[in-house]
Amino acid sequence: xxxxxxxxxxxxxxxxxxxxxxxxxxxxxxxxxxxxxxxxxxxxxxxxxxxxxxxxxxxxxxxxxxxxxxxxxxxxxxxxxxxxxxxxxxxxxxxxxxxxxxxxxxxxxxxxxxxxxxxxx
Numbered sequence: 001x002x003x004x005x006x007x008x009x010x011x012x013x014x015x016x017x018x019x020x021x022x023x024x025x026x027x028x029x030x031x032x033x034x035x036x037x038x039x040x041x042x043x044x045x046x047x048x049x050x051x052x053x054x055x056x057x058x059x060x061x062x063x064x065x066x067x068x069x070x071x072x073x074x075x076x077x078x079x080x081x082x083x084x085x086x087x088x089x090x091x092x093x094x095x096x097x098x099x100x101x102x103x104x105x106x107x108x109x110x111x112x113x114x115x116x117x118x119x120x121x
Contacts (some may be wrong), residue, residue: 097108099111099112
């Protein structure tokens with residue numbers, strides 16, 4: 001925006017304010033009171049609307065926090081299940097390795113036995 005245009009817009013705004021003030025001075029007391037009442041009602045409605053917006057924003061923030069908490073809990077449960085599975089697998093492997101070691105050392109009861117279906121065939 002150029003400086004000349006800014007000056008013209010400023011002058012126009014000033015002229016509008018002067019004519020609005022002149023019209024306001026010509027208004028009757030009843031018209032001025034009606035305008036004040038209208039402005040007060042508009043301010044009340046704006047405040048009510050802002051309160052509703054804030055309440056919605058707060059509700060959405062609470063919902064988001066609840067979703068994030070549920071997600072964290074689900075991740076923790078998943079991590080616990082993974083850890084339990086890994087512990088069971090490590091235990092089974094340790095048992096298997098001990099059995100293999102015992103079998104190789106000559107303890108035949110620890111050796112893997114062929115399945116009954118294979119022997120019958």
